[in-house]
Amino acid sequence: MSTALRRIDLSANTSSPDHDGTRLFNPFYPLVESSYVAYAVLFLAGLVLAVGVVANMAVMCVVWNNYYMRSAWNYLLASVAFWDFLVLVVCLPVVVLNHLSNRRVLGDITCRMVPYMEVVSLGITSFTLCALGIDRFHAATSSPEPKARRVEHCRSVLLKMLLVWLAALLLSSPEIFLWQLSQAVSLLSRLLLHVLQGRMWWCFGCYFCLPVLFTVLCQMATRNVNSDSSSAQKKRSHDERSDSQKRQQHQAVERQLNCTLLALAVVYGVCALPEHVCNITLAYTHLTISEVTAAILALLHHFLLFLKCAVTPVLLLCLCKVGSG
Template sequence: MNTTEEPCVGSPEFCNLTREEYVTMLNAYIYPQTYEWVLIGTHTAVFIIGLVGNALVCIAVYRNHTMRTVTNYFIVNLAVADFMVILFCLPPTVLWDVTETWFLGHALCKVLLYFQSVSVTVSVLTLTFISLDRWYAICFPLEFKSTTGRAKTAILIIWTISLLFNTPELVVLTTVKMVPLRFELEYLVQCMATWSSNSDLVWHIIKILFLYTIPLLLMTIAYHQIVKVLWRSDKIPGQAETKKLASAEQIQLRSRRKAAKMLVAVVVMFAVCYFPVHLLSVLRYTLDMEQNDVITLLALLSHVMCYANSAINPLIYNFMSGKYRREFRRAFCCTSKPIHETLTITTRILSRNKKQGSLQSDKDQREYACNPSVIRNSIRNTYLQ
């Protein structure tokens, strides 16, 4: 038989197997184990929640013109990056981790892993830009004017830097057959860099420094200063303290505090979710760990946490932002046009008593997002970003 003429590679115990028996053995080896099926189910839930949630974030800002603020432009950019990570990177990564095989070929090895790195870089830089923008706007309100035009320019810079920074991966990534097989089979193929192990270690250290440690340090300092400014007094920085505007200032201050809490929660989740994957990358090189069931499980857990971070941000917006919560409801319900909050917060406060008698009739005429009670809260949430 032709099968017996094939050179015997690998363990001698497999030399007498026919091609069909050899393929059956490999299929049994890469078939998911029980714990892997649990993690596959978890990845599936993250996939659905992440796609729907991040799409809703973009829809919310697109449909509600009052939400087109500087911070929300950055949040939409973050949602786009998270959407890309989940859509293009989660499925092949799960398949790769479970089967220990890259089945998608040389071209997709380069493209998918490159855009995964680009998307993660965009997410990190966006979070950093948000923290710096809020820091300037709140701590130095008279020296810096944040505008949507500047936000769009910053987003363009973020994507440019991300595309250029990860170019080395696009160059060096390729498919490599790490385990010799008796037959020409696409099993146990890996997508990995062609440069030396030392170069790969240096590259991972650079990524840990510039895409995790330094940004996290900057965000921590920025939000620490923001929290000090917003919670140390009952006055908004940069605004005059007058009795006429006292109520409006208090409402705006509460809104800024809520926005700050939401952004801090996003940063904390980023720090927690990306720590395991960076730690595992360092341990792989420093301890020279071999691939086994434990390492496969740790890799799956670390990857699902990264993808969970991309899926959890819309949930944070839903629980901590009234505007996002109302827009999410509106997207799922048959509703009329949204409330157009065209009056300034000062005008609303000063005219509240005058309009109190006609508020009920206005509410009947302008239903919003399956929840008429939001009109009572619209004044309070006008400036929530």
């Protein structure tokens, strides 16, 4: 996510001169104390990249190759896996190389592309959590009788995905222009400060509070509806005992889907909250941090996002009723 802290880091990289001309700085030689940190960052990045790429590809392949998994629920999860895959493959190497070489790779292109793709990924995840919460609430308020699984029409699935994608792509578009605005700090410093603070609160509300609160409220409403329906089922006559096993299986599937949605929201919230807390604290406490500290915090925030991209598909595969929607 592009925030004030990352702008500090990017501005520092922009203003720092290239001491070696066109030659990249080698953080691994000579072998000093900072080299061990570079090796640790490289090892962690390789581990996150390998796990995330394999897991996200597995989720996409499972959904794509199974006819009975072609529902809006599963395609939304597959779209999250697709964007997480892109963020890991495109953004992670650029971020690590920028940090280790102390210079920007490909100039303004990566400074625009990386924040945009990261915020799009957060938007896809946020709006997908909201859509899945609506799906779970709709399933709880519909008929409690178990229904045969059906494959949704392609038009219905594409419409739901299109709404999520368009919202994420359009709302993330200011990230492309914020980098250009940050280049005019000397002329528009006060305007830039207000823009970044507004963007900070917008990201906190739209990409953190909205999906987390939406998921919690949908879970609470779903549990209340399920408790009311279960108490009503206990009052039914004994003639319906023959359908009890099917009903129990149906309820077990619904509980697992609710647990999957809640687990996704927890992982997302845990990985996104530290950056928001850090940015708000730095913006309103007037703390001064060095460029080295800002670079370390920015790298940590990047890695939290990459960790979310790698853990989410692993979680789906472990819970592995991806196709139960």
